[in-house]
Structure formats: structure tokens, C-alpha cells
Amino acid sequence: MARTRLTPERESELYGAVLDLLREVGYDALTMDAVAGRTHSSKATLYRQWGSKPELVARALRHNKPADVAQIDTGSLRGDFHAMVSIADDCQMERDTALMRGLVHAVHTNPDLHQALRELLIEPELNGLSVFLRRAVDRGEISADQPALKYVTHMLVGAFVARQLVEDRSVDQAFLRDYLDAVVLPALGV
Amino acid sequence: MARTRLTPERESELYGAVLDLLREVGYDALTMDAVAGRTHSSKATLYRQWGSKPELVARALRHNKPADVAQIDTGSLRGDFHAMVSIADDCQMERDTALMRGLVHAVHTNPDLHQALRELLIEPELNGLSVFLRRAVDRGEISADQPALKYVTHMLVGAFVARQLVEDRSVDQAFLRDYLDAVVLPALGV
Numbered sequence: 012m013a014r015t016r017l018t019p020e021r022e023s024e025l026y027g028a029v030l031d032l033l034r035e036v037g038y039d040a041l042t043m044d045a046v047a048g049r050t051h052s053s054k055a056t057l058y059r060q061w062g063s064k065p066e067l068v069a070r071a072l073r074h075n076k077p078a079d080v081a082q083i084d085t086g087s088l089r090g091d092f093h094a095m096v097s098i099a100d101d102c103q104m105e106r107d108t109a110l111m112r113g114l115v116h117a118v119h120t121n122p123d124l125h126q127a128l129r130e131l132l133i134e135p136e137l138n139g140l141s142v143f144l145r146r147a148v149d150r151g152e153i154s155a156d157q158p159a160l161k162y163v164t165h166m167l168v169g170a171f172v173a174r175q176l177v178e179d180r181s182v183d184q185a186f187l188r189d190y191l192d193a194v195v196l197p198a199l200g201v
Numbered sequence: 202m203a204r205t206r207l208t209p210e211r212e213s214e215l216y217g218a219v220l221d222l223l224r225e226v227g228y229d230a231l232t233m234d235a236v237a238g239r240t241h242s243s244k245a246t247l248y249r250q251w252g253s254k255p256e257l258v259a260r261a262l263r264h265n266k267p268a269d270v271a272q273i274d275t276g277s278l279r280g281d282f283h284a285m286v287s288i289a290d291d292c293q294m295e296r297d298t299a300l301m302r303g304l305v306h307a308v309h310t311n312p313d314l315h316q317a318l319r320e321l322l323i324e325p326e327l328n329g330l331s332v333f334l335r336r337a338v339d340r341g342e343i344s345a346d347q348p349a350l351k352y353v354t355h356m357l358v359g360a361f362v363a364r365q366l367v368e369d370r371s372v373d374q375a376f377l378r379d380y381l382d383a384v385v386l387p388a389l390g391v
Contacts, residue, residue: 116306118366133367158383162360164367166384169359170352176308177323177354193348194356198388 017060022074025050025057029071034110038068038117038124069127072110073135080139088147088201092191095140101183108171108181137164152201159198166195207250212264215240219261223300228258228307228314259317262300263325270329278337278391282381285330291373298361298371327354342391349388356385 017025028049032041043064047054061067083094099107118125144160147153153160170190174182207215218239222231233254237244251257273284289297308315334350337343343350360380364372 112309119302137367158379159387162380162384165359165363165380166356167359168363168366169355169357172362173355173358176305176358177327189348190352190355194352194388197349197390198384200387 025052026071026074029067030075030110033068033113037113038121041068063123065121065124065127068124069131072128073131080136081142083143084146088143088152088199089196091143092195093188096184096187096191104183105181108175112175140164153199157199159200163195163199166198215242216261216264219257220265220300223258223303227303228311231258253313255311255314255317258314259321262318263321270326271332273333274336278333278342278389279386281333282385283378286374286377286381294373295371298365302365330354337391343389347389353385353389356388
């Protein structure tokens with residue numbers, strides 16, 4: 012795929028349109044025709060650049076991530092976690108929550124989308140997280156055989172999903188900071 | 202509503218048919234006509250007994266719960282948590298996971314269903330949990346101002362959802378026991 016043919020500005024514009032459509036109509040009703048129409052591009056261009064709808068959607072979501080978790084390095088695990096929370100502001104988190112909610116269902120009925128999200132979004136995020144957990148182990152903040160280490164993702168996912176499901180609210184920075192200090196760091200023995 | 206007109210066996214049979222249909226076609230495509238057809242009853246009976254589809258589905262799900270969390274009282278928090286995990290066997294958990302996955306989406310698009318599930322399923326479950334957390338506080342196992350106390354649900358929801366989303370597997374008893382011992386109890390300082 013010759014992704015180089017589009018300028019970064021044009022690519023960014025296309026990804027923005029995909030996310031807007033995703034919020035408006037959901038994944039199943041989002042068509043390449045609609046993306047082409049909204050962005051004044053041809054379907055041929057879209058397919059040449061991205062190959063398929065799942066790949067286009069996954070890349071749009073990845074492009075939307077404000078910064079790379081793997082870049083964070085504050086010198087302490089608590090500092091790294093809190094920096095991670097500060098990447099997105101409350102408004103972005105609310106928008107992202109709405110997006111993700113729509114995708115949870117689509118993921119279960121579209122294995123190709125699940126696969127694309129796994130490769131382009133979930134795994135890079137998990138790798139970023141494991142980089143700063145490994146640094147905490149190297150610094151001696153966490154013991155290498157700490158049993159909660161393999162469950163950090165589970166704790167974090169719980170914060171997002173339960174906040175919505177049980178409390179009927181989106182997460183925000185204050186909530187996530189309190190959860191990190193009350194749950195994640197104590198479970199890790201920090 | 203005169204729920205007394207049906208025998209417990211007949212009621213149980215009806216709830217079973219509702220859950221089967223829910224697994225087969227999902228909440229949105231489940232109709233009172235289909236329930237009536239499957240159970241050889243009239244739609245009038247269904248509406249007289251349950252009032253509405255969200256109420257019928259929520260009651261069927263509650264009926265499906267193998268036992269009441271609030272009945273558990275082993276004398277220690279760890280014992281209570283592990284007893285909670287033993288209520289449903291691995292096979293039931295896998296079936297329940299499939300059911301719940303289908304409902305996550307329906308809940309967001311059907312506020313009446315969300316309300317019925319909240320009243321009939323989520324709140325009784327949370328109350329049961331809070332009963333045995335309060336006993337642990339009374340016994341002195343957990344300090345009353347333990348900041349992780351308000352996040353026990355979030356930790357548990359995370360175990361279920363992330364297992365599916367990240368690991369692509371259903372939860373089972375061994376996983377839940379390990380998660381309780383590695384995450385939930387240490388976060389609570391037990």
C-alpha cells in the first residue's frame with residue numbers, strides 16, 4: 012500500500028472524517044461510500060491506501076491517540092501512570108468512551124475489525140504499558156514475580172467499563188488518578 | 202401483575218426459553234411473538250405477567266443466577282470471595298459471558314432494559330457484595346476508610362471484560378481465584 016501519496020494533513024482529515032462517521036452511524040453502518048463522499052475522495056483511493064474498512068477504522072483510531080504511552084518516562088511508576096492519565100483531557104476521554112462503546116459490539120461480530128484493532132491499537136498500547144512496568148521492575152519498585160503484574164490491563168479496563176456500566180458516567184482524569192492510587196499501585200505493592 | 206398464576210416449573214420453563222432466544226438472536230431481534238411461539242403461550246399472558254420485554258428479559262436473567270451472593274458467609278473475606286466464584290461452574294460462566302456480551306450493546310440503545318437490569322440484576326448483586334465487604338470491615342479485616350473499597354466492582358468487572366477483550370477467552374474459576382488473590386485482596390490490604 013502506497014500510503015506516501017497522501018500528505019499528512021490530508022491523511023489526518025480523512026481519519027477525522029472516519030471517526031466522525033463512526034460516532035454518527037456506528038461501525039456496521041459506516042460504508043466506504045460514505046467516507047468517500049464525506050472526504051471528496053474516490054473509493055478506489057480509499058481501498059488503495061487502506062485495503063479494507065477494518066484497517067481504515069483501526070488506523071483512524073490509532074491516529075486519534077494523542078501520544079504514545081511508550082514515550083512516557085518520569086522516573087517512577089506512579090509518575091508514569093499519572094502521566095499516562097494526563098495524555099487525554101476529560102473531553103477527549105468522553106468522546107473516546109462513546110467511540111469505544113460503539114466498537115465493543117462491532118468487534119464481536121466482525122473478526123477482521125477485532126484483528127485490526129488488536130494489531131494496530133491494543134498491542135501497541137499493551138507494549139507501551141509493559142515497557143514502563145518493566146522499568147519499574149528494573150528499578151526495584153516492583154518485584155519481578157509480583158502476581159498482579161499480569162493483571163494491570165484487567166484493572167485498567169475495569170476502571171473504564173465499570174465506571175460506565177455501574178456508575179453510568181465516563182471516566183475522567185480525577186477518577187483515574189484516584190483509582191490508580193487506590194487500586195493499581197497497592198495491588199502491585201507500590 | 203399476577204405472577205402467582207404460573208407454576209414455578211412453568212415460569213422456569215418460560216425464562217429458559219427467553220435466555221435461549223437471547224443467545225440465538227440477541228436482544229433487539231427477540232420478540233414477544235417469538236417467546237410466545239417457543240413456549241406455546243399467548244402474548245397476552247406474557248404481557249400480563251411481565252409487563253414488557255425489558256422486564257421479562259431482566260427477570261429471566263435473574264432467575265438464571267444459580268444462587269444469591271448475599272447468602273455467602275464463610276467467616277473470612279477471602280473465603281467469601283472464593284465461595285462467590287464457586288457459585289457458577291466454568292460451563293455456566295462461559296454461557297453467561299456470551300449472554301452478557303450480547304446485552305452490553307443492547308443496554309446502550311435500550312434505556313428501559315438498562316433500568317430493568319440495574320434494578321433486578323446489578324443492584325442486588327452489588328448489595329450482596331457490599332454485605333460481605335461490610336462484614337469484613339466489622340471483623341477488622343479491612344479498615345473502614347480503605348480507599349479501594351469503593352472500587353471492588355470495578356476490579357471484578359475488569360477481570361471479566363479484559364479476559365475477553367485482551368485475552369479472547371471466557372473467565373473460569375481458576376482465573377478468577379488467581380485474580381482475587383493477586384489483585385482484589387492485596388488492593389484491599391487483606
